[in-house]
Amino acid sequence: MVLNKWLIYFLLCISSICYGQNTAKKTPLTEVIISIEKQFNIKFSYAVEDVATITIDKPNASFTLQETIDYLNSKTLLNFKALDNRYVTVSVLNKTISVCGIVFSDEKKSRLIGASVLVNDIEKSTITDKNGTFSLQNIPINATLTISYLGFESRQFSANELFSAQNNCKDIVLSTKNEELNQVLINVYLTPGLQKYLDGSTVLNTKKFGILPGLIEPDILQSVQALPGVESTNESIANINVRGGTNDQNLVLWDNIKMYHSGHFFGLISAYNPNLTNKVIVSKNGTSAEYSDGVSSTINMYTKDLVTNTFSGGAGINSISADAFLEIPITKKLELHISGRRSITDLFKSPTYTKYFDRSFQDTEINADSDQNNTSSDFYFYDYTAKLLFDLNEKHQFRANIIGINNALDYSESRITNSNETQSKTSNLSQKNIGYGGNWKAQWNPKLSSNVITYFSRYNIDATDYRVETDQRLTEANEVLETGAKLNTYYKTNDNLNFLFGYQFNETGMLNQTTVSAPFYSSTKKDVLLNHALFSEVEYNKNNTYLRVGLRLNYFQKFEKLLVEPRINIRQKLSDQFALKLEGEFKNQSTTQIVDFEDDFLGVEKRRWVLVTDKDIPIATSKQGSFGVEFNKNKLNIEATGFYKIVDGITASNQGFYNSFQFTNANGSYTAKGFEFLANKTARQYSVWVSYTFSTNDYEFDAFIPSTFPNNVDIRHSVSLGFYYDILKNLKIAVGGVWRNGQPYTKPIEGNETVQNGNNTMVNYDSPNNENLDDFMRLDASLNYNFNLSQSIKASVTAGVINATNQNNLINRYYKVNPNDSNDAIQVDNKSLGLTPNISFRVNF
Missing domain, CATH: 2.40.170.20 (TonB-dependent receptor, beta-barrel domain)
Incomplete structure (x- = not known):
């Protein structure tokens, strides 16, 4: 029993070490400088704005002072020089640098053409070419760049992160933008693919839809009848009664087009093909002011x-x-x-x-x-x-x-x-x-x-x-x-x-x-x-x-x-x-x-x-x-x-x-x-x-x-x-x-x-x-x-x-x-x- 406990403890320690190694992050240069000053009892002389945005891996603790300075020079675009045993000066080698990157989407890992690359605070920008690649010259070393593309989450990088002495462009992955992620209250509502938003509306994601009893496809006009307050007195999607209303009091929109007809077979089958329908939002009350009509639902x-x-x-x-x-x-x-x-x-x-x-x-x-x-x-x-x-x-x-x-x-x-x-x-x-x-x-x-x-x-x-x-x-x-x-x-x-x-x-x-x-x-x-x-x-x-x-x-x-x-x-x-x-x-x-x-x-x-x-x-x-x-x-x-x-x-x-x-x-x-x-x-x-x-x-x-x-x-x-x-x-x-x-x-x-x-x-x-x-x-x-x-x-x-x-x-x-x-x-x-x-x-x- 004692051996088993020690074995478990050993495995946990090993896994913790592995996890720690896998998740190690770069350290701000300012923190590295403070650590070196304490280690060698020296002082660095530098401008705060020159080092504020730079992050690096910590130098090996066994390095001598000179080895440490050489390491810093190899990892940054700064010049570290020891004046004596007490002082080290820090200066910028180049006030401007060249940067480059390749922008990918997270879904298909395909290259994004026409993504916007903006250098913040200065009037300089570009877009990615047909290969999803961009490059900019004469960028301030302390500049911040914003990479954006419509439909994707924007990302920011320091110019130093996008600089490569070997001209190897950095791979940049943009995540699909979902402005409603913060709106999702319940991810699985009754069945996978049905969600509930903070505003009380019900959302059908047809791509992730599971199944509901009796259905063979993700039909929102049938699915919504599982919700309280929604009935169809004659079991027809052409006669959905929301909180006592008649069917014509439901506003039905398909890609912002107002529809006056909703069912095949006179109401027994939905008239809307679910395979290209990405999502359906149903609101019973508290509707956005954007919408009128539909005194019962939208x-x-x-x-x-x-x-x-x-x-x-x-x-x-x-x-x-x-x-x-x-x-x-x-x-x-x-x-x-x-x-x-x-x-x-x-x-x-x-x-x-x-x-x-x-x-x-x-x-x-x-x-x-x-x-x-x-x-x-x-x-x-x-x-x-x-x-x-x-x-x-x-x-x-x-x-x-x-x-x-x-x-x-x-x-x-x-x-x-x-x-x-x-x-x-x-x-x-x-x-x-x-x-x-x-x-x-x-x-x-x-x-x-x-x-x-x-x-x-x-x-x-x-x-x-x-x-x-x-x-x-x-x-x-x-x-x-x-x-x-x-x-x-x-x-x-x-x-x-x-x-x-x-x-x-x-x-x-x-x-x-x-x-x-x-x-x-x-x-x-x-x-x-x-x-x-x-x-x-x-x-x-x-x-x-x-x-x-x-x-x-x-x-x-x-x-x-x-x-x-x-x-x-x-x-x-x-x-x-x-x-x-x-x-x-x-x-x-x-x-x-x-x-x-x-x-x-x-x-x-x-x-x-x-x-x-x-x-x-x-x-x-x-x-x-x-x-x-x-x-x-x-x-x-x-x-x-x-x-x-x-x-x-x-x-x-x-x-x-x-x-x-x-x-x-x-x-x-x-x-x-x-x-x-x-x-x-x-x-x-x-x-x-x-x-x-x-x-x-x-x-x-x-x-x-x-x-x-x-x-x-x-x-x-x-x-x-x-x-x-x-x-x-x-x-x-x-x-x-x-x-x-x-x-x-x-x-x-x-x-x-x-x-x-x-x-x-x-x-x-x-x-x-x-x-x-x-x-x-x-x-x-x-x-x-x-x-x-x-x-x-x-x-x-x-x-x-x-x-x-x-x-x-x-x-x-x-x-x-x-x-x-x-x-x-x-x-x-x-x-x-x-x-x-x-x-x-x-x-x-």
Whole structure:
């Protein structure tokens, strides 16, 4: 036992010696001189500025005085001369020297072309050449040089460090700049690749994404539903409800382009390819003053923005679609990123497709049974993106983007007439969103930078519906055109304090058109709205305090209306474990969706975008505040937040009522208040979490009786839990589930289910939203395996299953008059996805 102790002690001593040798650092020359003076009882005579910036290795303690002086002369550009046994003079051999270096990036170890080399305090600078090399002559020996490159952390060196008597240029490695490193609060939030920032926003890093239950790819619009306060009452990403809001109250940006469409397959699949999406930031409250619209949340998607000079890409296929992406270097300063995805469902009908189809088209004429007619349908979707990256120099970056999203449905119907002739007609539905954007980033000096952003977004939904029985042709169109420009100016006083000043202009135009052939009817409505905004913000982050305070001024030219919107976001650390969080914001929204209940758009897509009129459709405004406490210790994160939110200016046609208010025009508000809780424990191999939300959400419409009643998305209790585990190095599993109360619905009055209104018979509804569907419960699971096909090609297989227990969940219930008995109302139930498997295979190089 004693021998073992001595052996351990010996090994520790050896390791300490080794470690000390490996980490030895050079010593300031001033300290070396003081040590030599004590050792030999002598005095050095020198100018402090000549030696202040010089560092060297200490001379050997066994050297004589002359050997020590010779050593100092060989290691510095100074002349050490002994006058006698008591005094040594120090003088500068050359007041100026030549320096050189080779600048590399830390990621790819590639040479950085055009990196800036600045000699501080004098007007002398250069940039690196095509080999990443620079050289400067006649540099003061005591000068300091700053090496910088846009997108990388700057470094400083003394001229003496970059001098080499043998003309060997020093290798200089610049680390990738991540201005948000100091903003990251939690590195692993639920699963690898999900992070939480100090300002409370949730960030998805797609490159580092693990897996979440049921998912086969890093889809933020699905992933965000694991967070407290975020629901999708009909399990669709096209209907995400954040703290009681409707989906159109979420501002969705893709590389600063405002998007009006978010899902394929009418909301079951995200329309944004995650492979070129670098990060996604989701904010529920306390949003930056830079952003308006989205009175419920802001979802920012950013694609890769760094010129890497490396050719790379990938491709994948799953049960629904196939995709590919490429990063193509054109020159050292110019690069092209492209991606594309298309459904394969028109070629192969997988079980996943069948489940999605039945879920999307239930209760529509597409999926209706008919004894007399033969019907068939063809559905497909695709999306594409392209981004051009150009680095003019280390101070100026230019980017240009394009994104296209398309859903198409063709529906054929044929019937045999009384004369035994076959009549065939085709209906179709097209849904598109295309966006163009560009921005110019400039670093004018170390403290001042700017970003000029421009974009154009166009959304179209067009439907032609032929009805064989009545020989009627219905054509409908909804178009949104938006042009925007924004100037952001950033001023950084120091590492702790930043200022933002900006201006934004938007022009939004909308078209709604309806045409009926028999009897003929036509309606066209166009609206245009101009909006100007000034915004300013200060951000402070030091020690235990994070503070962001902003103000936004919005001016609507058409209405001559000014809206003032303050924003605040504070996080105060009380100790190493506890912190308090306060958030608040005023926001507005000038676009909204109205819901149609007839067979518009083939009964599939029943929402259309409209502009506010400030009368019938007012500008929606929100006021929201939240206060919470956070606990973080040993990778256990616990959060509890209370929130209160009022949204005014909503319309009855926007809410999709299935009750007596279904065809009534009125303006009102809703108030959501509640409590959110999240506990998340992470370790090297696993992460486990549980979230709970309690909330009450009530409408208030003065024109209705009753004026106050539960919101359509009033989910009082909601629980989400999950477990992520690295079984092996390359094998991961995630299992999780969700349970929540069923959403409200309205029943007809029992015994008096219909009522006559002129020539029309209508459902006679009872008190609005006075009943609830059965509780919703679902269990999901995913399995991921990574492997290498070669040294440069990586592959992965991911399998997922949604609703693994095949739970029979209802997501909506409404009533309609029985066509065979006008005194009876038929109950219509919409069901969620049943057991839905999916599998994907990907390669990356």
